[in-house]
Amino acid sequence: MIKPPSVILYGRKAVGKITQLREFLTTDWDVIGCVPEETPEAQLREWALEARAMVSGRPDSTLPQLPKLEVFQIPFAGYDWITPDELPAGCTFCNAYEHEPAIAEYILLAMLEWEIGLCKVSSKFRQESWQGRTAGAGPTHGELKGKTVGILGYGHIGREVARRASAFGMRIVAIANSSKPAQDGIDWLGTHKDLERLLSESDYLAICCPLNEQTRDLINSDAFAAMKSNAVILNVARGPIVNEEALFNSLKSGSIRGAVIDVWYQYPTPDDPSVRPSAFPFHELDNVIMTPHNSGWTEETIERRWRFVAANLDRLARGEPLQNAVFTGTGRCAASQKT
CATH class of the missing domain: 3.40.50.720 (NAD(P)-binding Rossmann-like Domain)
Known part of the structure; x- marks a missing residue:
């Protein structure tokens, strides 16, 4: 046998x-x-x-x-x-x-939360009730329809994000490693030479690319300066793609609107199981949604x-x-x- x-x-x-x-x-x-x-x-x-x-x-x-x-x-x-x-x-x-379906859903949820603020609205209504308002009198909230999502890294995750964002009526722009024809309803698909254009057009910037020598610190202080003041950055790839200090300073100063961060700069070790995810106090900022590297974990x-x-x-x-x-x-x- x-x-x-x-x-x-x-x-x-x-x-x-x-x-x-x-x-x-x-x-x-x-x-x-x-x-x-x-x-x-x-x-x-x-x-x-x-x-x-x-x-x-x-x-x-x-x-x-x-x-x-x-x-x-x-x-x-x-x-x-x-x-x-x-x-x-x-x-x-x-x-x-x-993991791409789960992460794409996470990104859509994060963008919807920034527009609608469901958690904050629910909490406020629980505490304050109607406050003299009647039905249909607000508070108002935003929509994803018509907003631009920029996808940095048009691979497995990026494609799934584009398909879902298209269903919400968003404008989609993206960057891939090499030139490809536009697909999945996206407006344009460029390469890294188009990074500044991507940054300047994006209301939401989804980081979906791998970490390597070309992408480490790719989103730095110069990149933040090129972004819209109302932009929200969403990182589900690797922390060091976005410069840690530049990200914190941009959020603290309000030069960008906010961030959703699922991947970090410091992770637990046997010697320090409760280490903070960054050397900077992101947890003190009210324009950050923080999650423990679980966007794809279903x-x-x-x-x-x-x-x-x-x-x-x-x-x-x-x-x-x-x-x-x-x-x-x-x-x-x-x-x-x-x-």
């Missing part, structure tokens, strides 16, 4: 999805769960020698060499923390999306991602091309792993 290939789910979060992964797989795999701090080193070495695939977040120094590893799959999108040198030569690194997103992971393992087992292949490992730093 031929032994099935093995896949290691590495880390506590991944191990928690063993049952779900097995349910979604349609090919035969030996699914191994490994919480490194609870697994004997000899056992981990034995598993690593035979593993053809690994599903994990960021691996740590306890990871041994993986001589047969063909795929390193992460069950999320961002991969700015790893390079090809850190994976075995020839190993394909894949990511997973599936039960539906999680299920879709693990279905994708299972489907990619099925493709590997059948010898079919993998989806969301990002790069191939070079093995230059993999030799530093435990032997």
Whole structure:
């Protein structure tokens, strides 16, 4: 009897999805769960020698060499923390999306909240009742119809934002990595050379691009100076795409109307689990909506991602091309792993 290939789910979060992964797989795999701090080193070495695939977040120094590893799959999108040198030569690194519907809905909700102020209106009405007004006498609020949303990064998330914004009658402008024909009802689709135009036209600026050397600090003090005074910035990508100090100063001074921030500059660590999300006191500003990096975090997103992971393992087992292949490992730093 031929032994099935093995896949290691590495880390506590991944191990928690063993049952779900097995349910979604349609090919035969030996699914191994490994919480490194609870697994004997000899056992981990034995598993690593035979593993053809690994599903994990960021691996740590306890990871041994993986001589047969063909795929390193992460069950999320961002991969700015790893390079090809850190994976075995020839190993394909894949990511997973599936969060774009949830994040697009979050962005639409955020824009609607800025226009309508539902939470503030509800709170005020609870406290003050009618205050002498009659039905239909206000307070008034804004509309999204006719407003311009600028999408910085016209990829998976950007396209979903455009489709939903179009349904609300918004004008849509966007920037992509390369020239593409306008689609999804958008007014124009440019490249990074059109950034100033995008900034000057946007009532809402949705940051949806990946973090890399070209996008780090892309939205800086000069960018804020080019924006409308009534503009609202929404960052669901990565914190450092927007310069931290410039963002805080622009919000504090009122040079822009506000911000919705879901991605940050400081994250909890074992040594500081309650760290503030920024060195600047964004929490003291009343023109900021703050959320803890959860814009895409729905039960539906999680299920879709693990279905994708299972489907990619099925493709590997059948010898079919993998989806969301990002790069191939070079093995230059993999030799530093435990032997």
